[in-house]
Amino acid sequence: MHDGAESLSASKSKIFGFVEALTRGQKQAILLCLDLILAPLALAMTCALALNSLAPLWLLRQMGPVVPIVAICAGLLSILFGIHRIQLKAFEAQAIRLTGMCSVLLAAVLAVLVALLDLPLRGASIVTFGVTYFLLSVGVRLAMLRALVWVLRQGRTRNRVLIYGAGTTGVQLAAALRSHDSISPVGFIDDNPALHGMTISGLRVFPYAHIPRILRRHDVKRVLLAMPSAPYPQQARIARKLEKEGLKVMTLPSFAQLVGEEKLVDHLAPVVPGRFLNRRQIESTLPQGAEAYVGRTILVSGAGGSVGSELCRQLLATRPKRLVLFEVSELSLYNIERELTELARDTEVEICPVLGSVTDARMARMVIAEHKVEVIFHAAAYKHVPLVEANPIPGLANNVLGTRTLADAANEGGVARFILISTDKAVRPTNVMGASKRLAELVIQDMSKRSRGTVYSMVRFGNVLGSSGSVIPLFKEQIARGGPVTLTHEDVTRFFMTIAEAARLVMLAGSFAGNDCGGEVFVLDMGAPVRIRDLAQQMIEAAGFKLRDENNPDGDIEIQVTGLRPGEKLHEELLIGEGLLTTPHPKILRARENSLTELETARLLRTLRSVVAVGDSEGARDVLRRWVEGYGPERPSPENDPPDAVLQSIPSAQT
Incomplete structure (x- = not known):
């Protein structure tokens, strides 16, 4: 036999x-x-x-x-x-x-x-x-x-597959596979109850619940998703469910996709961040202040970051003599240096990439002296709240001690202006990142008192739309996967500005600061805070999908509330104290806030260096509780209701 x-x-x-x-x-x-x-x-x-x-x-x-x-x-x-x-x-x-x-x-x-x-x-x-x-x-x-x-x-391994979707596309696919020598369809899966039990093109139509039994009986490893007309989020949800069954899912494109009338992967419309501000953007061109940078040598720390790179692009338009790119990430430095070199091809601006950390005192002094730096924009910082919360020692070392190191080097090197880029999370912070930025502000305030000629100032603004780690890239990625869009709290609000606005604000603030008024904080009229849930819904609708909730169970993408993360606030603020002062620009205001004495600042830095040196995370948080006003975990209460528009007192601002 x-x-x-x-x-x-x-x-x-x-x-x-x-x-x-x-x-x-x-x-x-x-x-x-x-x-x-x-x-x-x-x-x-x-x-x-x-x-x-x-x-x-x-x-x-x-x-x-x-x-x-x-x-x-x-x-x-x-x-x-x-x-x-x-x-x-x-x-x-x-x-x-x-x-x-x-x-x-x-x-x-x-x-x-x-x-x-x-x-x-x-x-x-x-x-x-x-x-x-x-x-x-x-x-x-x-x-x-x-x-x-x-x-x-005969003698060949046959790949048994299920076809998800018994419509026209599925039937055509079954016909095409009927004569294939290595692929054998074993049946259809369809969500339409009216088709269950029917035989179409010689194949039985099963409900989704029968998949485990089919897998055991036919040894199926792969599912072909033959429903190209279904909304992309629906396809993504089905694919995730099938993958949980241990199946490999492959999607069949529609004829419109095959002939190029419809994109195959990216179903999202382009997102324009400015549309979500709920206010008018400030001017698209720098209205004034450019003369402060013409023909000067400017250093930007964190030049490869979201705000730092945009700042470099706009500074390039002011025709400085030299632009020094100070960046710790080799890849980020390579990318921004290549881009700016191309943009500066027809100008006389010199692009100088410098690979190094702001925590390296020797490197900071050498760079400032070698390039004869006149203006410093300090954008280098660890800014992602959950990461810094989980890693407080490197966060404090970089954001606080790195700021002091670079500020000291600027003072010793005779730099004319030093502008620190801060955040609204520094105001009564509930997380380590915000507290570290508040300490950096205190360091700059102390440096302005002891300066031998360098004018120190700070720029404080809210979330930057479209920057790395911000909600728009995150929401767009989640929408592209078919959802859900994750939200930490239904009522969480934030102040927002675009990257371009942030860069212009920093440049204007640098031009406003003078020898008679160092140490102030510049803030932008950012309008009313934006509710993040509204932002998520707007992005879902902007992508051409419908929100799925209790009122619309047949929608495409749902919003899922995950709970506040450690150290996260419901609502942010822009000012610590009361009273605002005007500036030459109507949308930019300044405030003088309380600071530490020189002795207190010295004690703070000495203690912080000690805990960082030994890696004492709890000791680091004790330093924050001791020296940062309002630092502590978020406590939901009526006081956490969204604050009134921070700049509502503009009419009574003092000159």
Whole structure:
């Protein structure tokens, strides 16, 4: 028995080898000969049916001259319609129609011959001949295809797949896979209850709940998602559910995607951050202050970051003498240096990339002295709240001690202006990141008191739309995956500004600061705070999808509340104290806030350096509780209601 199986396998291999060895021309010749043979065979069968006998020899003798004519005509018609060139696996509806036309014309040729030669065949027999030839031609080809597919599948690993979606696309896919030598569809999965239990294209339609049973019975490893017209979030949700079953999911594109009328991957409309501000943006061009940077050497720390890189681009437009890019990330420095070098090609601005950390005192002093730096914008900081909360020591070392190191080097090197970029999270902070930025502000306030010529100032603003780690890139990524969009709290609000606004504010603040007013904090009129849930809903709708909630259970993407993260506030503020002072720009105000004495600042820095040196995280938080006003965990209370517009007191601002 074993020998018989081996013999059968060897025979199959020989057949497969013979078919594979045939050239395309030889295969076409075989099919053409087949058509030549089938025409006389159909004629013989027609004669047998006409006399109700299997051996109508006398009729065949009378029709002897007709047989070769019919055979030759069958071959010519096959060539004319190109039937012999159609591959067996492509012999479907169009090929069957061509075969039908060929059969009709061949029957017409027989009818002419019968009339001319006065042969004993009736009209019904001529119709029978056409039908017989058609059935033989189609049937033999389909039988050959089945036989070849059976031979090819023997000894091969067959990938059994499920087709998700029993609509038009799914049916077409099943038809295309029917003759495949290594892929075998085992059934349809569809969410429409009306289709469950039906058989479509020879395959049973199952509900989703039957998937585990199908997997066990048929050893299915892959699902083909054949529902291209479904919304992308719906496809993404289905794909995630199937992947949890251990299946690999592949999506079939629609015809619109295949011809380029619809993007295959990115279904999201471009997001313009400024549309979510709920206020007018400040001028798109720098209204004043550019003269403060013309022909000067400017250093930007954190030049590869979101705000730092935009600041460099806008500073380049003021035509400084030299732009020093100070960055700790090699990749970020490489990217921004390459971009700015291209932008500065037709200018005389010198681009100087410097790889280093602001915590390195020797490096800071050397860079300032070597390039004769006149203005410093300090944008280097660890800013991601959860990461700094989990890693307080490096966060404080970089944000506080790094600021002191660079500020000291600026004072020693005779830098004219030093501008610290701060955040609204520094106001009564509930997290380590915000507290570290408040300590950095206290350091700059202390430096302004002891400065030997350097003017120190700070710029404080809210969240920057579109920056790395901000909500817009996060929400866009979640929407692209089909949701859900995660929200920490239903009522959380934030102040927002665009990256371009942030860069202009910093540059303007740097030009406003003077020797008679160092140490102040500049803030932007950012309007009312934005509710993050409203922002998430706007982004979902801007992407062309519908919000799924209790009122709209058939929507595309839901918003999922995950709870406030450690150290996260419900609402942010921009000012610690009361009272605002005007500046030359109506949208920018300044405030003088309480600071530490020189002795207190020295004690703070000494304690902080000690805890950082030994890696004492709890000791670091004790330093924050001791020296940062309002530092502590968020406590939900009526006081956490959204504050009134911070700048509502503008009309009474003092000059």
